[in-house]
Amino acid sequence: MLAHIKLPKASTLFFFLAFSVLSLSQINAQNDTLVLSNQDKLIGNIKEMTKGVVTIETDYSDSDFEIKWKDVIYVSSNQTYLMSLSNGRRINSKLHSKPGSENIVTLIQGDEVIETAISDVVYIKAIENNFLSRLDASLSVGFNITKTNNLTQFSILSNIGYTADKWGVTAGFNSVRSNQDDVDETKRTDANIGGKYFMKRDWYALVNATFLSNDEQLLKLRSSTQGGIGKYLIHSNRVYFSTGAGLAWTNENYTDPAIDTKNSLEAFVSLELNMFDYDDISLFSTFVVYPSLTESDRLRTDLNLNLKYDLPLDFFVQLGLTHNYDSKPIAGASTTDYIFQTTLGWELD
Structure with a gap:
């Protein structure tokens, strides 16, 4: 009688076992x-x-x-x-x-x-x-046109970040190009990349590199490498507020080739505010002060402020302000430069 019993094929057993393991894993994942x-x-x-x-x-x-x-x-x-x-x-x-x-x-x-x-x-x-689940990224663009003087302005902003168990890295890029009748094209581009190593009691070590090219301040490229330490003063489900301090080595190349490249050592003190969970509105801002240690009476500041309104399907509208100040710019350059941006974007979160 046993001879008439058909045993299941090996392939059938394999698929049965695979289905069972997958079902059990799904049950555990949905628990x-x-x-x-x-x-x-x-x-x-x-x-x-x-x-x-x-x-x-x-x-x-x-x-x-x-x-x-x-x-x-x-x-x-x-x-x-x-x-x-x-x-x-x-x-x-x-x-x-x-x-x-x-x-x-x-x-x-x-x-x-x-x-x-x-x-x-x-x-x-x-x-x-997996890797993608720890990744945050966003991209937004803006375009403005004014009939008077035929002014056009194009903006692009992007950010990316990755958070591991003990450290995190971020990078950003912001570019604005403006064209107007009878006026040379003006360009402003800034970028940054940085990392934090998280320590006990909301302290962290930080390393940053920032880059700025700015026609208004006659900068072909200002690059600054920074290292220091920071601490979250507020770390809640609605607000992150932190401060940091350290040293920065800054190199400046100018649009006028006759002006020598300048190197300087600066201290820096930073503030960072991240507010969220206010319905669909969030606010992110950084403010950094750079007192020079090698040039007397020179002080620089950088301010970034972004107000974001979330739309469906991970789209958003963002209002941004970027402001730079230099108490001792080179001859012919402005002490201050600022831009307002309105952009539409999408984020991977």
């Missing part, structure tokens, strides 16, 4: 739970929480849900996450609400058990996430 203040419950895969918004993937929607973290009263996930707390501590742990205690989560780092308010968790990222 995270969020409960909101209105008692709604979401079950799925918590991908990240940044800037006060938690992203969760579910089986019952083609698109991810984005929920304000302040509305979450209960969370449970067996995934291991990289998390930042409002006191600056960075933790690798699973994420579970404390039984019987609403708005309190229990984290385990090694042998240490940490209990803290949900609101004190300001950043969450699944450690197993």
Whole structure:
């Protein structure tokens, strides 16, 4: 009788086992739970929480849900996450609400058990996430035309950033070109690249390189390499506010070839403000002061201010202000230069 029983083919067994493993992994991936203040419950895969918004993937929607973290009263996930707390501590742990205690989560780092308010968790990222999940990028463009004097202006702004467990890198590019009847074309381009190494209690080491080409200030290229240390003074689910200080080595080449290249050593003090989770509006601003250590009475400042309004499908409208000041420019150059920009863009977040 056994001779009449047909055994499944090897290929059939292979597909059955593969399907079983995939199904089990999918079940585990969809085992995270969020409960909101209105008692709604979401079950799925918590991908990240940044800037006060938690992203969760579910089986019952083609698109991810984005929920304000302040509305979450209960969370449970067996995934291991990289998390930042409002006191600056960075933790690798699973994420579970404390039984019987609403708005309190229990984290385990090694042998240490940490209990803290949900609101004190300001950043969450699944450690197993791939490269793209840790990447943030945006691109926006603007075009203005004025009939009087036939003025046209084209702007392009781009930013990219990557956040790892202990460090992060960012880069940016901003270019403006203006054309007007009977006036030479004017150009202004600035770029930057920098990194931070995160330490305890919201301290970080920083390294930056900035570049500026500016017809208004007769600069062919100003490059500045900077190193220092910084600290987050406010690190919450709505506001990041930090300050930094260090030294900068600056090299300046001018549009007039008769003017010698200038090298100088500068100190710098910086402020950075990032405000978000104000409905669809966010604000990002940096202000840096450079007192020269090798030229007496010289002081430079750089200000960047960007106000962004989010649109559907990851599009946005952005208003920007960039201002540069130099107390001792070369002869014929302006002490100040500024630009206002209105751009439409898209972001990968």
